[in-house]
Amino acid sequence: MIPCSRKFCRLTGRDAGKMSVDWASLDQDLVELIGSLVLAGDVLDYVNFRAACPHWRASTIRPGGRGVLDPRLHPRRWMMLPEGHGLYPGHPDLRGFVRFFHLSTGNVVRVHLPLLDDHTILDSVDGLLLLHRDHDTAIRLLNPFTGDIIDLPPLATLLPQMEPRHYHSEASKRSVLMRVCAAVAVSPTGTVTVMLALDLLDRVAYASNGDQRWTLSSWKLRPLLKPVSFQGKLYAMQFIFKDIQKVHIYQIDPPCTDAAGGLPHLQPPVKISECPMEKFRHTISLVECGSELLLVAYNDASFSKLVLYRLADLANGKIEPLTSIGDNTLFLDERCLCVSHKKGSKGFPSISPNTIFCNHRLPSALSFLESRFEQYHLGTGAWTVASDGDVRQIPPPSPHTLIHHIFTCCHHKYWNKGLMYCSETQPTWSVKVDLRFGFGSMLGNVKSAYS
Structure with a gap:
């Protein structure tokens, strides 16, 4: 060839070895x-x-100009690395650079993103960064490796569509729009559509490039629990507490047009699975693992064992737990990540495969929410301490391990503020508190960003 x-x-022989191929x-x-x-x-x-x-x-x-429009160019296994020490993206000491690490190899690269000086990162989906511009609330989708950006309408266009509700302040009303789980779908014609799961509103908003405003779903999924993005769609859970306790799993597809060719609209959620809670007592999360979506849960009241199910199996009525996730490791909390140990890679020497990292719930007479940061070994069924230090009561010791960095990525309110996860630490913005809102932020006085 x-x-x-x-x-x-x-x-032949020695002479052939001296020849070099002109690649x-x-x-x-x-x-x-x-x-x-x-x-x-x-x-x-x-x-x-x-x-x-x-x-x-x-x-x-050429990647440039196609970094968002071509899904093949999405940096899917790359995640922005939280720096800790208050070094939020855009901090002057970082000089416009942000670090990313690969969830399969552990490789770390620095990328120059000076626009983060006046943007807030809301979410990361397929490696793309969902940005909120400070002064006008415009939402932008950025491929950090190619520099391509898709502009979407201001988030403030959702305010008139929000039904009257009791809010503690005007800032709290606007801050609920900043807690999102995003899904991105790209059509063959180059239309980029973003859906935002707003779990605090039990609704979904959507917009495409070229739209003038975001549109809020006419329906509610109450409660909208643990939304997760997977292959351009949103998935969420709903617990039913009646005579028979069940968990319903819903799929939310991107907006579509009707046969008459009118404006795109969002169809109601489709229930794809209905499982009795007797099969698993306490559900934790939905998590993407490889090319599949898994459900993770405790199987007993003592919180001693975790079980995993394929969503595809549950949708077909097959309720049979997995016995192994192979060379993968799951990190579970508000957001869930899968670290895969690529063959030949030595990027995660401190992370064991076939394990799950999470805040392990403990049965307690004093508090149902008592927990410890531990790892669960699927092969042995044993729980062990996940890292040095108590990340729930005090911040993890410095220097931070890769485990601390990855687990912080599972918490939006810490991940985008340059803080390492600690449940007792209030994750507040240290700058521009009058422009940057968000769950767990120091909101301060609101100016005219959303007016």
Whole structure:
């Protein structure tokens, strides 16, 4: 497959070893094929592949301008690394740089993102950053590795659609819009649609590039529990406490147009599974693991064992727990992450595969919510301490381990403020408290950002 001269073909033995292959002379179609295989693995590897030589760069698709429109270019396994020590994204000491780490290899890269000086990061979906611009509440979707941005309407356009409700202050009314779980869908025609699960409102908002405002769903899913994004859709749970206790799992599809070709609208949630709680006593979360969505729960009142189910199995009426997640490790809380131990990689020496990290609930006569930060080994069924220090009562000791960083990523209200997770620490913004809202923030006086 590599073009070579007849002289090169005749060479044998020691002389052949002295010859070097001219990789730059690879056929264009072959370079394009190799590039597509590299891109299927990781977008940053693809960027490095194109940087090898001008011929390879000219023979492959340019990422710039397509970083959001082409789902293949989404940095799916990359997560922004919380720095701790109050170094929020955009902090002057970071000089415009933000670090990202790969959830399969542990590789860490620095990316220059100076626009974070006047933007707040609300969420990360498929590696894209959902940004909120301080002064006008505009929502923007950024690919941090290509620099491509999709502009969406201001979040403030949702305020007139919110039904009257008791709020402690005007700031608290607006802050509920900042606690979101986002899903991104890209159509073949290049339309980017973002859905925001607003669990504090029990509703979903949506908008596409080119829209003038966000639209709030006409329906409610009360309560909207543990929303998670998966393959461009939203999934959420609902507990039913009647004669028979059940957990319902719903799927929320991106907005669609009707047969008459009118404006896109959001269909009501579709119940895809209904499971009796006798199969699992206390549900924790839905979590993406590889190419599947899993349900994680305790199976008894003593909180001694975790069980996992494939959502696809539950949707088909098959309630049979998994016995292993292989080389994967799950981190569970407000947001759930899956760390996969890639073969040949030594990026996570302190993290064991086939384990689950979470705040382990403990049966207590004094408090049902008492818990410890522990890891559960699926193979042995044993609980062990997850890390040094008590991350629930006091901040974790410095220097912080990778376990602390990853678990902080599971908490939006700490992750985007440069703080390491600690349940007893109030995660407040240290700057621009009159412009930046959010669950757990120091709200202060509200100016005209949402007016």
